[in-house]
């Protein structure tokens with residue numbers, strides 16, 4: 076099969092980390108503009124990377140359902156823990172890493188010239204080989220497009236910048252502490268929590284100049300973990316998982332409750348009212364003029380469904396832990412969220428996938 080993406084892409088890095096761990100062979104194809112803007116949307120419905128083309132001609136998009144599908148095809152060495160409570164925590168961490176950390180990762184990449192210039196060059200050189208324009212113009216356009224859509228357009232400004240950066244630093248602190256006593260988030264082998272966190276932490280935070288200095292200087296254990304996951308292979312990782320939810324993970328759950336779950340709720344409320352933009356207060360910081368995401372309404376719907384589907388035993392233990400960290404109230408604040416997306420459960424296949432953001436200006 077072929078994986079179309081870029082070597083500096085958040086979600087391509089997440090999927091590649093998973094495929095390498097599971098030892099599922101693939102051919103990497105550097106995406107070019109025509110494929111990104113024409114072929115991929117025609118085959119999957121969403122202009123986003125990565126995209127997978129299977130040998131039988133089927134296409135997939137969206138890393139979370141892609142990984143779920145691969146898990147059904149390669150059931151040995153599952154990346155979801157057997158303990159349903161731990162499995163739910165993995166889903167929650169994956170969603171936070173995919174959706175909440177995105178803004179911090181884009182801010183650190185595109186707000187600081189030493190990162191922005193380097194990445195504009197990398198992206199333009201790799202992606203736009205089929206665009207006949209001078210290199211300087213392609214780099215310039217890339218930098219502007221990313222900054223306008225994902226920094227300015229996603230609520231990063233003088234009032235929110237400190238909170239956006241604090242989110243990264245808090246994550247580093249919690250993880251560095253965890254990796255002092257074990258190799259991966261939930262024990263001595265990777266789970267979906269590790270794979271999800273590779274989205275922001277691998278191709279962005281550990282590699283982009285500005286956040287990578289912070290990681291190296293303040294959280295070298297996280298830097299080591301990034302490359303440990305990248306080098307992990309299921310056939311040689313025989314470690315055990317911890318039992319239950321370890322205490323050192325609680326600060327991360329608290330952070331997720333205060334940030335990601337709050338934002339998911341405000342987004343879903345705004346979507347229900349038909350709004351295009353919304354506001355939300357996160358840890359005392361007012362975020363205004365954020366783009367409403369239909370896709371993220373589905374994220375909340377899926378988290379609610381998975382939480383409610385837990386058996387009595389798993390739920391009673393987990394709900395106490397999650398309640399203490401302030402996660403249950405925002406998770407269930409909106410009763411029975413219905414996004415209307417993917418009612419037949421066709422993801423990651425089908426031709427009508429939703430991108431995270433409806434409108435991306437070029």
Ligand SMILES: N[C@@H](CCC(=O)N[C@@H](CS)C(=O)NCC(=O)O)C(=O)O
Nearest residue numbers: 084085086122123124137138139435
């Ligand atoms: N939910 C999707 C998100 C994929 C995604 O947003 N990928 C980014 C690049 S890492 C993208 O293609 N963004 C659209 C753009 O930049 O135009 C997934 O998990 O695969």
